[in-house]
Amino acid sequence: MNGQLKHDSLTAEQVESFNQNGFLIIDIGLDDATIDSAISDMEIAIEEERDGRALWPGIRIQDGWKHSDAIKNIALNASAFDALAQLFARTPLAFQTLNFPVGTQQKAHSDTIHFNSMPSGFMAGVWVALEDVSLDNGALVYYPGSHKWPEYNMQDVGMGIGYDNYKHYESFIEARIAESNISPFYAELKKGQALIWHANLVHGGSKPRMANKTRFSQVTHYYFKGCKYYTPMNSTPDNIAWRQPTWIDEKETLSDKLVRMAKQQAKKLVKRF
Incomplete structure (x- = not known):
């Protein structure tokens, strides 16, 4: 992320919409070159094998930012950071990326079963469309206002x-959805648009109307400064499964890392001779 957080990138109406609905669609100013590079890196990763087995079985690439500058740059997008800082009044900390070549059809859930913070409520997701997304290729589905529900955990489920x-x-x-009578919202985004959602917002993946269509996208998960972090699914009130996230930062890009490693290797060769 470059520069200082602006904290004022959103209008009052956008902030109110987020507070009421639990999500917000914005334009984060991604250029086509970054998006296309991210897709190219994803396609390479999907084909990659180790010992004859796929490195990324299934339909998602987790933490691709460790191997792709483009994916990392999307995760650290300044406009997304500014919006998150304004919505949560704390500095965001990116800690995980998930990249998808197709729709997930994932069942409805809230991220607070997977990630949460103390104090609670300081976790968010940003979903970026790397190509146009519609019902044809599997739009995400959200349940507006569900972020105001209790943060359900395994104890609540029994x-x-x-x-x-x-x-x-x-x-x-x-x-819970059935009894609430909340109408679903299908997120049909244009290439480069982003959807920010509150961690407790219930969401999932819709079934695409057309088979064999790609739906390249990236999700970045964020915590916020000044909190402790844990995994609710693996926690009880008496035994908290604390997390120690690896923060995504811009101190060293992949290219910088390769240069540094090459220099270190060269020094070893010089010493050897």
């Missing part, structure tokens, strides 16, 4: 901690 019981959490959320 199950023990751990991913083995996650399907029961999904069923719990489906029932």
